[in-house]
Amino acid sequence: MSNGTVIVGACQAGFQIAASLREKGYGERILLIGEESYAPYQRPPLSKAYMTGDPSIEKLLLRAPGFYEMNKIEFVSGERITEVDLRGGRVVSAGGTAFSFDHLALATGCAARKLPLPGGDLPGVMTLRDIPDALEMRERLHAAENVVVIGGGFIGLESAAVAAKLGKKAVVLEAMDRLLARVVAPPMSDFYAAAHARRGVTVVLNARIERIEGDANGVRGVRMQDGSLLPADLVVVGIGGVARTELAQQVGIECSNGILVDDRARTSIAEVVAAGDVATHRDLYGRATRLESVQNAIDQAKTAAASILGLEEHYTAVPWFWSDQADLKLQITGLSTGYDNFVVRGVPDSESFSLLYYAGDRLIAVDSVGKPADHLAARRILAAGVAVPKDVAADLAVPLKSLLG
Amino acid sequence: MTEIVFRLANGTEHRVQAQEGDTVMSAALKNGVPGIIAECGGSCSCATCHCYLPGDKINAFPAMESFEEEMLEGVASERLPTSRLSCQLNITPDHAGIVIDIPATQL
Ligand SMILES: Cc1cc2nc3c(=O)[nH]c(=O)nc-3n(C[C@H](O)[C@H](O)[C@H](O)COP(=O)(O)OP(=O)(O)OC[C@H]3O[C@@H](n4cnc5c(N)ncnc54)[C@H](O)[C@@H]3O)c2cc1C
Numbered sequence: 001m002s003n004g005t006v007i008v009g010a011c012q013a014g015f016q017i018a019a020s021l022r023e024k025g026y027g028e029r030i031l032l033i034g035e036e037s038y039a040p041y042q043r044p045p046l047s048k049a050y051m052t053g054d055p056s057i058e059k060l061l062l063r064a065p066g067f068y069e070m071n072k073i074e075f076v077s078g079e080r081i082t083e084v085d086l087r088g089g090r091v092v093s094a095g096g097t098a099f100s101f102d103h104l105a106l107a108t109g110c111a112a113r114k115l116p117l118p119g120g121d122l123p124g125v126m127t128l129r130d131i132p133d134a135l136e137m138r139e140r141l142h143a144a145e146n147v148v149v150i151g152g153g154f155i156g157l158e159s160a161a162v163a164a165k166l167g168k169k170a171v172v173l174e175a176m177d178r179l180l181a182r183v184v185a186p187p188m189s190d191f192y193a194a195a196h197a198r199r200g201v202t203v204v205l206n207a208r209i210e211r212i213e214g215d216a217n218g219v220r221g222v223r224m225q226d227g228s229l230l231p232a233d234l235v236v237v238g239i240g241g242v243a244r245t246e247l248a249q250q251v252g253i254e255c256s257n258g259i260l261v262d263d264r265a266r267t268s269i270a271e272v273v274a275a276g277d278v279a280t281h282r283d284l285y286g287r288a289t290r291l292e293s294v295q296n297a298i299d300q301a302k303t304a305a306a307s308i309l310g311l312e313e314h315y316t317a318v319p320w321f322w323s324d325q326a327d328l329k330l331q332i333t334g335l336s337t338g339y340d341n342f343v344v345r346g347v348p349d350s351e352s353f354s355l356l357y358y359a360g361d362r363l364i365a366v367d368s369v370g371k372p373a374d375h376l377a378a379r380r381i382l383a384a385g386v387a388v389p390k391d392v393a394a395d396l397a398v399p400l401k402s403l404l405g
Numbered sequence: 406m407t408e409i410v411f412r413l414a415n416g417t418e419h420r421v422q423a424q425e426g427d428t429v430m431s432a433a434l435k436n437g438v439p440g441i442i443a444e445c446g447g448s449c450s451c452a453t454c455h456c457y458l459p460g461d462k463i464n465a466f467p468a469m470e471s472f473e474e475e476m477l478e479g480v481a482s483e484r485l486p487t488s489r490l491s492c493q494l495n496i497t498p499d500h501a502g503i504v505i506d507i508p509a510t511q512l
């Protein structure tokens with residue numbers, strides 16, 4: 001009898017591997033194993049609408065419970081896999097349960113990086129990754145007066161915007177000299193600093209933190225290296241994620257930042273696939289890239305499912321991403337890493353504009369704020385490799401869509 | 406419970422029971438109706454939940470905001486006067502029996 005496929009990690013990528021296997025006609029057993037107590041759910045709302053809106057978890061779920069039964073996907077919750085036995089074709093959970101497989105998929109995602117500073121583990125100093133974090137944060141946020149966010153990345157800025165919306169005093173501490181420094185060009189960083197300031201968030205750049213102060217009753221403030229103390233009854237730490245490669249490393253699968261996969265989502269052990277936040281692949285330009293995004297989780301998972309089925313599909317999808325900060329929607333497509341010039345399309349202070357990134361004359365990425373038509377056109381333009389002359393890029397009278405012919 | 410009908414591009418119909426709080430998008434996903442992809446989970450970011458309302462019922466839901474309108478310019482299938490993003494459509498008992506057409510492709 002066939003043992004089918006075991007998928008470790010039951011969230012966006014794990015779910016998609018299972019769903020795509022069935023869609024593509026896989027007839028063997030599928031076991032989707034996750035350590036969380038929830039069925040696969042969406043994380044993006046956790047730092048956005050979920051903080052202020054309806055607390056019910058049902059709306060976060062990717063599919064209703066009946067979906068798994070209907071598709072013969074055996075979903076196992078609350079089991080953390082701690083051991084992989086490749087020869088024996090089985091994984092074993094912390095509780096000692098063994099699950100046998102013919103194919104193994106790793107979709108273990110990433111964990112929020114903890115603050116490596118004294119006081120980083122005080123009550124009220126939090127990272128935001130899963131539903132329990134979000135429930136705790138909701139509670140603390142409503143009770144708090146002063147919220148300090150450490151890290152001016154997407155999750156940090158979204159959280160700060162939520163705090164400000166709830167009428168809290170919100171301060172963002174960013175170590176670099178601009179916000180979102182690793183992902184966007186300076187005009188976008190400057191735009192967000194100004195836009196958050198307009199909405200009542202204090203943004204501190206080049207922030208140097210000494211430690212977090214407080215006691216067993218909770219955090220009291222953030223001590224800066226210049227001696228000043230920022231009062232805080234909630235500290236949200238948004239300083240990035242760490243790929244959960246433990247299981248892969250245990251069995252000698254090659255890892256570097258994440259689990260290394262080829263463009264068919266295969267790891268260095270070809271029978272094992274990996275997808276999502278945990279996987280590092282070569283991007284369109286051959287660079288090792290690990291993306292933390294819903295799009296990447298979905299598209300890479302589809303490729304992984306194809307590989308399990310022995311089909312030859314290559315992961316070449318154009319990356320895209322979104323971030324909702326206050327009432328501003330940012331949509332990003334392509335990868336801007338390595339750009340050497342850019343064109344601003346529209347007026348940033350109007351809160352509706354795009355930023356087009358070029359390597360030489362080649363368009364490589366587009367960030368759009370409040371410009372969904374630009375974003376959706378840019379996705380197609382990048383996929384088709386259509387050239388966008390810079391004078392056209394800057395000309396709001398020419399819809400980007402018109403370049404698609 | 407409100408019964409609504411999804412009609413796929415090939416003519417197949419799916420009758421589903423929408424619950425209170427469902428959007429047209431969530432009702433499709435929960436009931437395994439193919440063709441509504443909804444990659445962004447309903448946050449009006451992806452344009453893969455495109456649908457068509459019946460021609461005589463375009464006002465059955467609150468008018469769209471300009472953001473949705475602009476998103477529709479970029480949908481993969483033809484944009485018609487009846488086009489909407491299904492994640493923005495909250496179902497109420499008034500919608501009982503409405504037939505929602507699903508376009509041939511979302512990607
Ligand atoms: C607050 C927040 C906001 C976000 N906002 C956006 C956004 O606006 N747009 C966007 O595109 N992306 C956003 N993301 C990123 C997006 O949610 C992730 O890219 C996506 O969830 C990745 O899916 P994944 O399945 O690869 O990993 P994960 O979602 O991390 O899932 C991995 C799962 O594996 C489980 N697991 C790990 N190890 C084991 C083990 N040994 N045994 C059993 N189970 C295990 C974990 O518990 C987890 O449930 C956001 C993320 C967060 C946290």
Ligand code: FES
Nearest residue numbers: 447449452454492
């Ligand atoms: S689900 Fe993404 S826009 Fe509707």
